[in-house]
Amino acid sequence: MRRINKKIKSLWGISEVGFSVMSTMETTFLVFFLTDVAQLPLGISGVITGFSALADAISAVVAGIVIDKVSFKVGKYRQWLLYCPPVVTVFFIFCFTKIGGDVMAGVIIGVGYVLSHFIWNIAWTANRNLIPVLTDDPGERAFLSGRIAVGSSLGKIIASYLVPFLGTAFLAVFSGVTAYTVIAVIACVLFMVCYFIH
Numbered sequence: 001m002r003r004i005n006k007k008i009k010s011l012w013g014i015s016e017v018g019f020s021v022m023s024t025m026e027t028t029f030l031v032f033f034l035t036d037v038a039q040l041p042l043g044i045s046g047v048i049t050g051f052s053a054l055a056d057a058i059s060a061v062v063a064g065i066v067i068d069k070v071s072f073k074v075g076k077y078r079q080w081l082l083y084c085p086p087v088v089t090v091f092f093i094f095c096f097t098k099i100g101g102d103v104m105a106g107v108i109i110g111v112g113y114v115l116s117h118f119i120w121n122i123a124w125t126a127n128r129n130l131i132p133v134l135t136d137d138p139g140e141r142a143f144l145s146g147r148i149a150v151g152s153s154l155g156k157i158i159a160s161y162l163v164p165f166l167g168t169a170f171l172a173v174f175s176g177v178t179a180y181t182v183i184a185v186i187a188c189v190l191f192m193v194c195y196f197i198h
Contacts, residue, residue: 018194020155
């Protein structure tokens with residue numbers, strides 16, 4: 001019987017703290033960033049959010065296929081938790097930038113959104129698929145699933161306080177777009193650290 005050790009029991013689910021901070025920042029502040037901070041026209045903002053939501057749904061399915069078809073020499077799932085976060089970081093930061101004119105900025109933000117979601121869906125899917133690999137005990141599997149839920153909730157709570165606090169602090173120092181770009185960098189660093197610890 002495969003069993004989990006104390007280190008896994010104590011640290012499992014911390015990945016969701018960083019993930020939830022990033023995803024909460026995006027779901028709560030992206031539309032505000034697009035319309036009020038980057039001041040993109042409503043049509044461009046609507047295309048970004050509408051198309052990106054559709055692409056995110058499709059990428060979740062594709063992520064499952066990628067996880068199923070690709071294996072590494074050292075395993076099938078764990079490596080995704082190491083490889084994906086740095087790549088997600090690059091594209092997620094593009095979601096909170098304004099490079100070029102309105103159309104160019106919209107394209108960059110949209111591509112950043114789609115690619116960051118595609119890659120974080122791979123990491124998210126791999127993370128869930130690790131549970132039955134780590135243990136075959138039903139009680140331990142339930143424990144690990146519960147720890148992921150706790151990490152997710154904790155990340156949402158942290159984000160609800162952290163992002164507005166950082167926004168207020170950085171808006172006193174930087175311009176609007178730069179402040180949100182810096183907050184995105186901080187969220188990404190937290191995401192990477194949490195995934196690497198996990």
